[in-house]
Amino acid sequence: MAIPLKKRRITLIGAGNVATNLGAALKNKGHIIHQVFSRSHQSAMILGHTFNCDYTTKLSDLSDKTDLIIVAVHDDSITSILENLKIKDKLIVHTSGTTPLSVFQENKFKQYGIFYPLQTFSKHDIESLLPIPISLEASNKKVENELIEIASSISKKVFLLDSEKRKALHVAAVFANNFSNYMFHISQQILEDENISFELIKPLIKRTVEKLDSSTPAESQTGPASRNDQKIISNHLEFLKGKKEFQQVYALLSESITKSRK
Amino acid sequence: MAIPLKKRRITLIGAGNVATNLGAALKNKGHIIHQVFSRSHQSAMILGHTFNCDYTTKLSDLSDKTDLIIVAVHDDSITSILENLKIKDKLIVHTSGTTPLSVFQENKFKQYGIFYPLQTFSKHDIESLLPIPISLEASNKKVENELIEIASSISKKVFLLDSEKRKALHVAAVFANNFSNYMFHISQQILEDENISFELIKPLIKRTVEKLDSSTPAESQTGPASRNDQKIISNHLEFLKGKKEFQQVYALLSESITKSRK
Numbered sequence: 012m013a014i015p016l017k018k019r020r021i022t023l024i025g026a027g028n029v030a031t032n033l034g035a036a037l038k039n040k041g042h043i044i045h046q047v048f049s050r051s052h053q054s055a056m057i058l059g060h061t062f063n064c065d066y067t068t069k070l071s072d073l074s075d076k077t078d079l080i081i082v083a084v085h086d087d088s089i090t091s092i093l094e095n096l097k098i099k100d101k102l103i104v105h106t107s108g109t110t111p112l113s114v115f116q117e118n119k120f121k122q123y124g125i126f127y128p129l130q131t132f133s134k135h136d137i138e139s140l141l142p143i144p145i146s147l148e149a150s151n152k153k154v155e156n157e158l159i160e161i162a163s164s165i166s167k168k169v170f171l172l173d174s175e176k177r178k179a180l181h182v183a184a185v186f187a188n189n190f191s192n193y194m195f196h197i198s199q200q201i202l203e204d205e206n207i208s209f210e211l212i213k214p215l216i217k218r219t220v221e222k223l224d225s226s227t228p229a230e231s232q233t234g235p236a237s238r239n240d241q242k243i244i245s246n247h248l249e250f251l252k253g254k255k256e257f258q259q260v261y262a263l264l265s266e267s268i269t270k271s272r273k
Numbered sequence: 274m275a276i277p278l279k280k281r282r283i284t285l286i287g288a289g290n291v292a293t294n295l296g297a298a299l300k301n302k303g304h305i306i307h308q309v310f311s312r313s314h315q316s317a318m319i320l321g322h323t324f325n326c327d328y329t330t331k332l333s334d335l336s337d338k339t340d341l342i343i344v345a346v347h348d349d350s351i352t353s354i355l356e357n358l359k360i361k362d363k364l365i366v367h368t369s370g371t372t373p374l375s376v377f378q379e380n381k382f383k384q385y386g387i388f389y390p391l392q393t394f395s396k397h398d399i400e401s402l403l404p405i406p407i408s409l410e411a412s413n414k415k416v417e418n419e420l421i422e423i424a425s426s427i428s429k430k431v432f433l434l435d436s437e438k439r440k441a442l443h444v445a446a447v448f449a450n451n452f453s454n455y456m457f458h459i460s461q462q463i464l465e466d467e468n469i470s471f472e473l474i475k476p477l478i479k480r481t482v483e484k485l486d487s488s489t490p491a492e493s494q495t496g497p498a499s500r501n502d503q504k505i506i507s508n509h510l511e512f513l514k515g516k517k518e519f520q521q522v523y524a525l526l527s528e529s530i531t532k533s534r535k
Contacts, residue, residue: 028495086497086505109505129477131495136487138480144473168473179467180474182509182523187460187474188481189496190526191453196490196533198449205441211406211430212442212449213485215391218400219450220482223475225398228458233290233393234451235348243348243371247444256529261444263525264452267518271458 016164020045022073023062024092025083026054028132029106033083034062036140036165045077070095077101079161081126086110093118102154108181111174112148124149124158127177128166131188144168146177197257229271236268278426282307284335285324286354287345288316290394291368295345296324298402298427307339332357339363341423343388348372355380364416370443373436374410386411386420389439390428393450406430408439459519491533498530 019042023030026049038044044062049055052068059066067073073080075098082092082105089110096103099119104126115123125148128140145162147169149155155171162169172180195216199209222231235243244265251258281304285292288311300306306324311317314330321328329335335342337360344354344367351372358365361381366388377385387410390402407424409431411417417433424431434442457478461471484493497505506527513520 085500085502087502109508129473131477131480131493133493142476144476176467176469178512179463180469182512183460183463183474184477185496185509186456186463188477189494189498189530191456191478192481192490192493193526193530194448194453194456195485196494198445199490201441201445201448205438207438207442211391212445214404214406215393215446215450216453216482216485218393219454220478222393223457223478228454228461231393231395231454232451232458234447236451238347240347240349246371247447250440250444256532260525260529261447263522264455267522268451268455270518
């Protein structure tokens, strides 16, 4: 018999992609979104309505009748939020891949942790977090157990990682998602300028990712740079001469791939 | 009633990823692989055995009892193959995304074309070409019809493109496949150095590609560079200081993404 979920009252600080998706996943699993904070009145209001809960633009309005405060804001804003938050004795986490755990201690919190979902979210496309890895770190064993229980209610892939390893994971995620997506962006721009549909490229992209299940990226590497085909590389750089930005990316990545194959 | 396929006798020049996959697809659809050529005896022999046909390492051994010669070699080698090939009056194509159609005329061929499958192949993972776009170009209407018929026997996405647009498609494919795969490679290296499994990143990669079906890459762009989060960017560059190669890629791509968001 499954143990019934202990419902937590949750406060969300931030109203962006991460707050929206985490909040929705937690609410879907029966937790209570108690309050939402955002500096922007409009964002606070939209998320408050979405979760049918209280919302505010003032940190001082936040209630201490909460089991968990989730700080899901840009890394640039985490410190100023923590400095100005009066509630210091409740369980609090942030969702950053890179800001270390020590930021809580520096701001005099008592029980704290990291709750870092490894995903690329968008506000307009709310998704299940079940297949999404969530990386945790905690100030003590009791907090760790509490975070494991909450994270496990929304994800099947919960694991512990210290701040240094979490940063490595974040950097790796930037390459795997942000930079690969930028490659797709450049690809689409090149095709658009020639009135060729990006749809033609999609089977190639899908296959590129499927290959990751049967071989390593190093084994799957093909193309002019991989076989050091300088004739094609020069030809392509010449083709890109009107697009300096893309030409520079092409040159650096080709050089780097060629080096990595030696 | 479907018109029965007219079986062609096909000569393969080259024994790499493209020759292997194209040959297998054509043979599977009932065409006859007549002869295989490779400069390497071992490669020629392996492919000859795979297709149960004659193989050779001498261009002068190639028989003119063929309906179609497919030149599937590196772009660097196309010209020397064409210069040295004595059979000038048979239908001949190459599979390059970038070498122009004019290379055939310069070498005195009479009927020729381009047969460019837009895919990343590997020898050890033979696949169906049905979902793979094949881009064609032909020296005249009769050749065009012939190539459309043959290409349509193995792919559902056959289309015509002139040499200049085909080059754009090839450059776009390099970004979409070669460079995105290299991003996965870097991601894996960073994780390996910290003993973190690359498996953790795969849901993120799959989601990145799924998003292409509902939004453009520009709309899907997230991450530190996209929101111009300089604190994280410096932090990540510092993390990568022992990996100069990756640090350079991180810096250039972040700068380029940030510019593209303005």
